[in-house]
Amino acid sequence: MAARRTPRAWLAGLARAERHYLALAVIAGLAVGLLTIAQMATLAWLVTSMLIEGDDPSSLVAGFAILVVMIVLRALAQWGQESAGLTASLRLRARARRELLDHLERLGPVGLADHHTASLANRVVDQVEALDGHVARFLPQMCLAVVIPLVILVVVAWLDWLAALFLLLAAPMIPLFMALVGMGAEKLNREQFDTVSRLSRHFIDRVRGITTLQLFGAGARATRDVYAAADDYRKRSMRTLRLAFLSSAVLEFFAAVAIAVVAIYVGFGLLGYIRFGPAEELTLFSGLLVLLLAPEFFQPLRTLSQHYHDRAAALGAAEGMVTLLDVPPPRGEQAPxxxxxxxxxxxxxxxxxxxxxxxxxxxxxxxxxxxxxxxxxxxxxxxxxxxxxxxxxxxxxxxxxxxxxxxxxxxxxxxxxxxxxxxxxxxxxxxxxxxxxxxxxxxxxxxxxxxxxxxxxxxxxxxxxxxxxxxxxxxxxxxxxxxxxxxxxxxxxxxxxxxxxxxxxxxxxxxxxxxxxxxxxxxxxxxxxxxxxxxxxxxxxxxxxxxxxxxxxxxxxxx
The missing domain is CATH 3.40.50.300 (P-loop containing nucleotide triphosphate hydrolases)
Structure with missing residues (x-):
């Protein structure tokens, strides 16, 4: 007997088939990160040139032109990242839906006798669509959340190693809370998809039997039953959203605290109140660049945390689809x-x-x-x-x-x-x-x-x-x-x-x-x-x- 597939392994197998488009999304995302660093360095140089060097803005036309070009290139790179991720998602969802439909065909009317049509429709339509965010956004962001912060950390360490140390100490807090939140989010999403399937079955059964219900005077009771099932789905949806918003607020709090610490260090260092380590060597250019890069250091991690719920939703949906795919067909695999x-x-x-x-x-x-x-x-x-x-x-x-x-x-x-x-x-x-x-x-x-x-x-x-x-x-x-x-x-x-x-x-x-x-x-x-x-x-x-x-x-x- 073949071992049962896990939702993670099934999703990983589908994603491997789209690795080329996912790689393009990662490359475009890296380009966005590098252009952001260059854009911030150009902005810090322009501000330093005007405030410290006293240069006239008309003499810095080339610098402003470079800044505009970087902004345009960054927008194009972001478009390329989203397009590649969306293409990978569309292809993966089409492959998953085709695999489900092929399996339903293999099951035939005998194998599908124990499955409600509403549940099958929910899996083929809604649960397949739930894979979108996981593929288009979460998977590319996993690589970007590692590479881009490391590049920014190297740049900040070159400018001021103490500021880099502050960022390095604060960075693990976000993945830690992501893991803690993910333990509950995946379970909630799985329960939510089960609730949707039950609600679909409940509603379709009542619609199909509406004539009989009216003949027996049970229409009002059936309406109350549908309302109760829909209200249960509402409560479960609100629990999932409440967890998502609460986790985002916690992650934003830690990121804001870390950025504030770096800002305080840069400000007091430039004023001469901190004489420890590299603080005395801070200049307006280095301090301003460190301050501009601090939010960008946390941005990939914050984006990953936002899309972490897409991953939880995808795993919850994949649980139901894998359960269906593991049902053995009653017809033989070997042709007569x-x-x-x-x-x-x-x-x-x-x-x-x-x-x-x-x-x-x-x-x-x-x-x-x-x-x-x-x-x-x-x-x-x-x-x-x-x-x-x-x-x-x-x-x-x-x-x-x-x-x-x-x-x-x-x-x-x-x-x-x-x-x-x-x-x-x-x-x-x-x-x-x-x-x-x-x-x-x-x-x-x-x-x-x-x-x-x-x-x-x-x-x-x-x-x-x-x-x-x-x-x-x-x-x-x-x-x-x-x-x-x-x-x-x-x-x-x-x-x-x-x-x-x-x-x-x-x-x-x-x-x-x-x-x-x-x-x-x-x-x-x-x-x-x-x-x-x-x-x-x-x-x-x-x-x-x-x-x-x-x-x-x-x-x-x-x-």
Whole structure:
């Protein structure tokens, strides 16, 4: 079993892929620091020239021009630093989101059954966006917070080693408090992201069930529940912000005290009240330059402390994403072998087991041949849906061998078909993105929705709500069937396709199934109802043994 990844290791792996852009951000940041030192030295020289040397400002035009050029170059370097950091962040977030989406695809509908769609959306959208500050600002600033203060410390030590000593003694206070604050900030951010996920699930569940809540007169109570969940999120957000502002205030206090100590030393040294060490050698140029560089010495550390909360937010978000990425996919990583005959599927002593439920299917021997209609029957819980999930590739066999035809495509129609918020055309194009309007109309006609389409003023542009709001149950099933007609897949898997339909709707859907057979498709229908199974050319009856632990299959001819 592979070791579980940590959020830090996962983020570090993503950041390594963007090291070139991060290096550019660091180089641009170093340029900003060096230009700042040169700018302060030029400013101190200009002030000394005018106040001590008595030079006329008109004779210092070259110095003022150099100062303006440095300001412009510094602005360009800052733009380069932010651009490189933002590019690295965009690329890293795209890579993280792609990794999450690929993993969700590997999990499939079976692996995602225990995950709420609101939590998944929160991780793919909000938690991925929370990585922005960590990459764009914190990671480059980690290097700059070490290098730039060291360069400034060397310059200050060259001017006055005692002032440099004051800065050196005060510098560790900021990283110390950053570490202390970070211990609590990471936990708070992790709890905050968990709260957002719960709030999202809570809100979406109430919206989806709003009709039922109104029918039972529970709308006011549901509103109070949503308000309570939102208020809990508000309190947790304020705790995180309170910690951020408090830590910033403490860090600013220590930086201000250190700068004040240096200012007092420079002032009293220039007045001649301090005669210790290099104080007697202080000049207006050296003293003013030391005083100007003191805030710049702490600025990289203060900036790092500000972005330290971006790091805590990123680690809190990464915790949830890594937890999702560590969920093993139910389908196997290894592709199934090819059939030895012209069959579409061959199962040899195949079983499917789950750790919490034990064996749910098999041992099963089954061959599915082109052009046939296989009806699968049996009591609830015997493994009919599991068999279809196995054929669709959503789960992997626990034992036995599963063989499939080369490049086999599968169409799937569930008893609760997925319909998205969008138009009729949008829902149809889930199966065939490149289908033109004529193909869409033909598919609806074959599925028995031609009359309905003719009565819709907006035609294919008619909007639907999530889950098919605006259509009856039978119409939703026929819309899903129209997608099957659009799909070129030779194998069609139908799981309880008429479970919630009335007799008239069921008859129309079954008639459409006959149209699939005329296309040369192979159908596998799992159902409790007799009418869908009556279409089958071959029947597979799944039964449980007396102990109810292992499943076995009996094939019977269809009369």
């Amino acid at each position: 072998s090819l059939c030895r005959t012209d069959a579409l599927f061959e199962l040899d002593a195949v079983t499917v087991s789950y750790s919490e439920r034990g064996r749910v299917l098999g041992p099963l021997d089954l061959t599915i041949r082109p052009g046939e209609i296989l009806g699968v029957s049996g009591p609830s819980g015997v493994g009919k849906s599991t068999l279809l999930q196995l054929l669709a590739g959503f789960v992997a066999p626990s034992s036995g061998e599963c063989r499939t035809a080369a490049d086999l495509e599968v169409a799937w129609m569930d008893q609760r078909p997925l319909l998205i918020h969008g138009s009729l055309a949008d829902n149809l194009r889930l199966a065939a993105p490149e289908a033109d309007e004529a193909a869409l109309r033909q598919a609806l006609q074959r599925a028995g929705l031609g009359e309905l389409l003719a009565t819709l003023p907006e035609g294919l542009a008619t909007p639907l709500g999530e889950g098919g709001v605006g259509l009856s149950g039978g119409q939703a099933h026929r819309l899903a069937l129209a997608r099957v007609f659009l799909s070129p897949a030779p194998l069609v898997l139908l799981d309880e396709p008429t479970a919630s339909l009335d007799d008239d709707s069921e008859a129309r859907v079954l008639e459409a199934f006959s149209g699939l057979v005329e296309q040369g498709r192979t159908l596998v229908i799992a159902s409790h109802r007799a009418a869908p199974l009556a279409l089958a050319t071959r029947r597979l009856s799944l039964v449980a043994d007396r102990e109810g632990e292992r499943r076995q299959a009996e094939e019977v001819a269809n009369d």
